[in-house]
Amino acid sequence: MNGGQIGYYVHHHGEGHRRRAQAIAAQAPGRFTLIGTGVTGLFGPFEVLELPDDRSDGGFSGEDGAADRPDALHYAPIDHSGVRDRMRLIAAWIAERRPALMVVDVSVEVAMLARLCATPTVYVRLAGARWDPAHLDAFRGAKALLAPFDPRCEADDVPDWVRAKTVYASGLGSFPPAGNRTDNVVLVAFGRGGSRITAQDIDEAARATPDRRWRVIGRVERPTQAPSNLDVAGWVDDAADEIGVAAVVVGGAGDGVLAAVAAAERPFVCIPEDRPFAEQHAKAAALDRAGAAVVLSRWPSASAWPRVLQQAEALDHRRIASFHDANGAGSAASLIERWADR
The missing domain is CATH 3.40.50.2000 (Glycogen Phosphorylase B;)
Structure with missing residues (x-):
C-alpha cells in the first residue's frame, strides 16, 4: 500500500x-x-x-x-x-x-x-x-x-x-454507455431521494403515446391498471445500463441520473426535484442554458408528451455529453x- x-x-x-x-x-x-x-x-x-x-x-x-x-x-x-x-x-x-x-x-x-x-x-x-x-x-x-x-x-x-x-x-x-444499441424505450428514472411524480402521471403519459414503450425504474408507486406499453420495474441495480440504451430518459437532476445520461449521451427530459439549497434546479438551469436537455418545471400534461419526446430526440447529443468527464x-x-x- x-x-x-x-x-x-x-x-x-x-x-x-x-x-x-x-x-x-x-x-x-x-x-x-x-x-x-x-x-x-x-x-x-x-x-x-x-x-x-x-x-x-x-x-x-x-x-x-x-x-x-x-x-x-x-x-x-x-x-x-x-x-x-x-x-x-x-x-x-x-x-x-x-x-x-x-x-x-x-x-x-x-x-x-x-x-x-x-x-x-x-x-x-x-x-x-x-x-x-x-x-x-x-x-x-x-x-x-x-x-x-x-x-x-x-x-x-x-x-x-x-x-x-x-x-x-x-x-x-457514472458508467460508460452500454454500446451502440438503442431500445425504443422512454425510461423514467427515479433515484433513492424520491420524487413528486405520481403513478397516475406516468400512466397518463404512456396512454397518450401508444407508439412508445415506457419503462419506470426506481422508487415509484405502480399504477392500478397500467397500459400495455408501460412497465414499472421498481428498483434495479443496473440503472446506468438501462439509461445507456434508452431512446429518451426522463428524470430529475440528481447526480446519479445526470451523470449516467451525460455519459451515455441520451436525449434527456429533465424535471428537477425540490431538494435542499435548490441543488437540482441549479443543474437543470445549466442544462437548459446549454441546450443539453428539455427542461420542464413540472410533469407536463398527457397531451404534451408526443411533442416533448420529439424535442428531446432533436437535441444535439454532444451538448449533454459535454457535462460528462x-x-x-x-x-x-x-x-x-x-x-x-x-
Whole structure:
C-alpha cells in the first residue's frame, strides 16, 4: 500500500454518494475505507466501516427537532443512540487507523468531527446555494472542495474563495454507455431521494403515446391498471445500463441520473426535484442554458408528451455529453491521494 489510509464518509440519502465513493476508491486499491450506513454490500478494492442509522424518521428530512442547535451544525438530534454510536465508531476508527485524510460526502458534522480528531478533510460540495454558516465552516476547514458537477452548474452567487478552493469533477460514479444499441424505450428514472411524480402521471403519459414503450425504474408507486406499453420495474441495480440504451430518459437532476445520461449521451427530459439549497434546479438551469436537455418545471400534461419526446430526440447529443468527464473518477482519486500525501 502506498501512503496512508484515506477515510471516505458516504452519506446514506441518495445513491450518488455511494456511486462516487466506489468509483473513486476503485482508482486507488487498498487506500480507502468507505464509512457510512449501507456500505457493507458495496464491492471494490476497499475496506468498509458500517455505521448505525442516524435517521429520526422513515426517510431523511434533515430536521432534527433541536431548537438550540449551534449554527455550525445541520443535524444534531439530542438523545439519539444512532448518532452517538456512529460518531463513536468514526472517532475510534480515526484513532486506530490514523488516516492521512478524510473525504466527507457529505456531512458538516463528520467534517467537524474529523477536524476535532486532528484529521484533514476534503469536502464534497454539492450544487446549489450552500452558503449557510454550517456549510461555510465545513468549506473553510477543508484542505480542498470537490464538486461532482460541471462548473456551468455553479450557483451564480458562489463566494469567490469557495470557487477558488473547488476542484470540479463531473461524471463521478457514472458508467460508460452500454454500446451502440438503442431500445425504443422512454425510461423514467427515479433515484433513492424520491420524487413528486405520481403513478397516475406516468400512466397518463404512456396512454397518450401508444407508439412508445415506457419503462419506470426506481422508487415509484405502480399504477392500478397500467397500459400495455408501460412497465414499472421498481428498483434495479443496473440503472446506468438501462439509461445507456434508452431512446429518451426522463428524470430529475440528481447526480446519479445526470451523470449516467451525460455519459451515455441520451436525449434527456429533465424535471428537477425540490431538494435542499435548490441543488437540482441549479443543474437543470445549466442544462437548459446549454441546450443539453428539455427542461420542464413540472410533469407536463398527457397531451404534451408526443411533442416533448420529439424535442428531446432533436437535441444535439454532444451538448449533454459535454457535462460528462470520462476521467472524472481518476482525476478526483489522484487529487485526493496528492492531498493525503502532502
